[in-house]
Amino acid sequence: MDYITIESIIPDAIVDLRYAGNDNIVGRPLYEKGYQARLARAAAEALASAAESFRQIGYRIVIWDALRTKEAQQELRIVCSDDRYVAVASNHVKGITVDLTLAAQEGAYLDMGTDHDEFNEKAHAAFDGLHEEQEKNRQLLSSVMTNAGFRQSPYEWWHFDFVADTEQKGRHET
Numbered sequence: 271m272d273y274i275t276i277e278s279i280i281p282d283a284i285v286d287l288r289y290a291g292n293d294n295i296v297g298r299p300l301y302e303k304g305y306q307a308r309l310a311r312a313a314a315e316a317l318a319s320a321a322e323s324f325r326q327i328g329y330r331i332v333i334w335d336a337l338r339t340k341e342a343q344q345e346l347r348i349v350c351s352d353d354r355y356v357a358v359a360s361n362h363v364k365g366i367t368v369d370l371t372l373a374a375q376e377g378a379y380l381d382m383g384t385d386h387d388e389f390n391e392k393a394h395a396a397f398d399g400l401h402e403e404q405e406k407n408r409q410l411l412s413s414v415m416t417n418a419g420f421r422q423s424p425y426e427w428w429h430f431d432f433v434a435d436t437e438q439k440g441r442h443e444t
Contacts, residue, residue, distance in 0.1 A: 300342035310365040313432035320418035335369040338362035354425040366432040
């Protein structure tokens with residue numbers, strides 16, 4: 271498959287690969303030093319379209335994860351075997367899923383109500399205990415990403431599967 275680095279197609283993206291450092295649910299790096307955020311070309315191009323939409327209204331995308339190694343997926347399954355959050359078969363491994371949030375142009379992350387990999391009800395896309403600003407921020411992220419050809423996970427507000435390819439429609443795998 272043809273993978274492309276996100277930074278090469280979206281130069282202003284903030285790449286904060288959580289599994290490249292210790293700030294993740296495993297507590298240690300799951301990727302080798304120098305690992306880059308990559309997606310399948312069609313997914314990367316759709317993400318670039320979303321990034322342009324965000325840019326036009328004053329925001330930047332923040333990438334937490336994209337193409338994931340099979341080894342990292344196995345490590346995550348050891349820590350969290352709940353298929354709602356970490357599936358056995360993941361579209362991350364295929365390079366068609368991205369975990370992301372938004373930041374203001376100067377780099378301050380928007381308040382979405384939870385951080386990445388907070389595996390509980392607060393992370394669910396339909397969680398109704400959010401403050402007005404958090405709900406507005408999540409809705410903005412969801413609507414722009416959906417318009418760009420992605421489908422949001424019902425369990426992780428940050429998780430989007432590229433589904434413009436008809437073969438992927440109707441499927442969700444974390």
